[in-house]
Amino acid sequence: MTPLRARGRSLRARLVLFTTVALALVCAAMALTTVLVQRAHLLDSLDQRVRDAAQRGEGGAHYRAGGATDLSFLSERGQPAGTVAARLADGEVTAAEVVDEDGDRTTLTATQRAALSGVDADGTLHTRTIPGLGTYRVAAVSGDGAAVLAGLPMAAVQDTIHRLIVTQTAIAGAGLVVAGCACAVVIRRQLRPLGRVAATAVEVARAPLDRGAVTGLTRVPAGDTDPTTEAGQVGAALNHLIDRVESSLAVRRRTEERMRRFLADASHELRTPLASIAGYAELMDRGTAPIDAGQAWRRVSAQSARMTGLVEDLLLLARLDEGRPLAAEDVDLATLVAEAVWDARATGVDHDWQLALRLDEPATVTGDPARLTQVVANLLANARAHTPPGTRITVTVEATRACRVIRVHDDGPGIPPALLPTVFERFTRADTSRTRTPGKGGGSGLGLSIAAAITQAHGGRLDVESEPGHTQFTVALPHAADAR
Numbered sequence: 506m507t508p509l510r511a512r513g514r515s516l517r518a519r520l521v522l523f524t525t526v527a528l529a530l531v532c533a534a535m536a537l538t539t540v541l542v543q544r545a546h547l548l549d550s551l552d553q554r555v556r557d558a559a560q561r562g563e564g565g566a567h568y569r570a571g572g573a574t575d576l577s578f579l580s581e582r583g584q585p586a587g588t589v590a591a592r593l594a595d596g597e598v599t600a601a602e603v604v605d606e607d608g609d610r611t612t613l614t615a616t617q618r619a620a621l622s623g624v625d626a627d628g629t630l631h632t633r634t635i636p637g638l639g640t641y642r643v644a645a646v647s648g649d650g651a652a653v654l655a656g657l658p659m660a661a662v663q664d665t666i667h668r669l670i671v672t673q674t675a676i677a678g679a680g681l682v683v684a685g686c687a688c689a690v691v692i693r694r695q696l697r698p699l700g701r702v703a704a705t706a707v708e709v710a711r712a713p714l715d716r717g718a719v720t721g722l723t724r725v726p727a728g729d730t731d732p733t734t735e736a737g738q739v740g741a742a743l744n745h746l747i748d749r750v751e752s753s754l755a756v757r758r759r760t761e762e763r764m765r766r767f768l769a770d771a772s773h774e775l776r777t778p779l780a781s782i783a784g785y786a787e788l789m790d791r792g793t794a795p796i797d798a799g800q801a802w803r804r805v806s807a808q809s810a811r812m813t814g815l816v817e818d819l820l821l822l823a824r825l826d827e828g829r830p831l832a833a834e835d836v837d838l839a840t841l842v843a844e845a846v847w848d849a850r851a852t853g854v855d856h857d858w859q860l861a862l863r864l865d866e867p868a869t870v871t872g873d874p875a876r877l878t879q880v881v882a883n884l885l886a887n888a889r890a891h892t893p894p895g896t897r898i899t900v901t902v903e904a905t906r907a908c909r910v911i912r913v914h915d916d917g918p919g920i921p922p923a924l925l926p927t928v929f930e931r932f933t934r935a936d937t938s939r940t941r942t943p944g945k946g947g948g949s950g951l952g953l954s955i956a957a958a959i960t961q962a963h964g965g966r967l968d969v970e971s972e973p974g975h976t977q978f979t980v981a982l983p984h985a986a987d988a989r
Contacts, residue, residue, distance in 0.1 A: 521688055525684070525685040556628065586606050592654075708723045778815075839864065855894035884956055886952060
């Protein structure tokens with residue numbers, strides 16, 4: 506048995522026990538109330554009959570000639586069996602008799618009479634236990650004649666209360682058994698969705714979440730996610746949790762795949778210049794190099810510079826990923842872009858370079874001028890490297906109240922649709938997809954990813970749209986006030 510199922514059964518047992526105890530308490534309270542009310546009603550009726558008997562005895566003693574021990578009034582009709590009557594003198598019982606089952610009068614013993622002493626003749630009801638006769642309710646009254654005491658047995662009231670208690674106990678016990686069984690069935694039925702939710706959680710917990718692609722995790726059935734029920738809310742929450750876990754694991758897997766690809770590409774990029782440097786060093790060490798030492802050293806320096814540039818690019822991306830702050834000063838984008846276009850024109854004389862300024866207000870932003878120059882330079886270098894000679898490259902600077910925008914547009918062959926979603930990822934290349942001018946060499950595939958990272962670090966956004974004859978990169982930056 507799994508822990509969740511054991512807890513489910515324990516929960517059902519506790520709910521059934523709690524419900525049964527609650528019902529038992531309710532039944533006990535109702536039974537106690539009923540018994541107390543019924544006992545009070547029966548005692549009131551008995552007390553009234555005792556008062557009536559005392560009044561009749563007092564009247565009989567008044568109208569009959571006799572001494573202080575005359576109890577002949579007990580012989581009158583209407584005296585119930587068990588009736589006790591006594592004559593009192595100065596609070597002491599002078600005579601006492603009881604009507605037996607046959608209607609005859611039996612004189613009470615001294616011990617029995619002693620149990621009746623001390624009753625004031627003021628009509629107040631008292632409860633006395635008479636040896637051999639049981640518990641009685643008695644009252645004494647006095648009129649023009651001697652005081653008379655009358656009493657009736659409480660056995661009938663006690664028997665009625667006892668039968669009531671027994672009957673209610675039996676009914677309550679049977680009702681509790683039935684109610685407990687019904688509650689168990691209802692609770693079990695109501696908790697079935699919770700059991701299915703627990704089973705889903707167990708199945709998800711058994712899934713190999715630490716390896717492979719995590720997809721298709723079991724979900725709680727739609728019927729068990731009703732938001733109007735507690736179990737349904739738990740099921741819906743579990744489904745939401747599973748969705749979050751699945752998406753988070755998918756993101757982690759994609760991140761790990763990108764990291765592995767990044768490490769492989771970085772290793773490949775570093776291996777190429779290192780291999781060249783090692784080769785030239787070995788040739789110079791043997792003294793059999795087909796080229797002179799000066800040329801070999803120039804090639805070693807070139808490869809070292811290439812490797813240094815790659816390492817610096819990787820370090821820059823690492824710093825940007827860590828969120829390290831950049832320099833913050835006012836930068837005039839119009840001047841910065843103009844200088845970058847002049848530099849690009851000097852290195853790419855076979856392209857048609859155009860600069861357009863559309864300034865509704867000063868094109869000032871707050872940022873790192875060196876890094877912003879690197880963004881523009883990378884975009885211009887990308888356009889130059891991946892378009893044929895004669896391509897027109899237009900750079901536009903726009904300044905509005907909302908933001909500052911730099912657009913780099915070319916009318917070259919465009920970016921292949923399959924490559925477009927990953928164009929800003931690291932080590933992404935389009936060597937086989939876009940026309941390239943021979944002799945330009947291949948880049949590391951980090952230029953656009955660095956431009957995107959720097960733009961994002963400045964609170965901006967770098968977008969691209971491309972089709973044959975139209976490729977445009979758009980850099981949107983907040984103006985100086987927003988950047989602060």
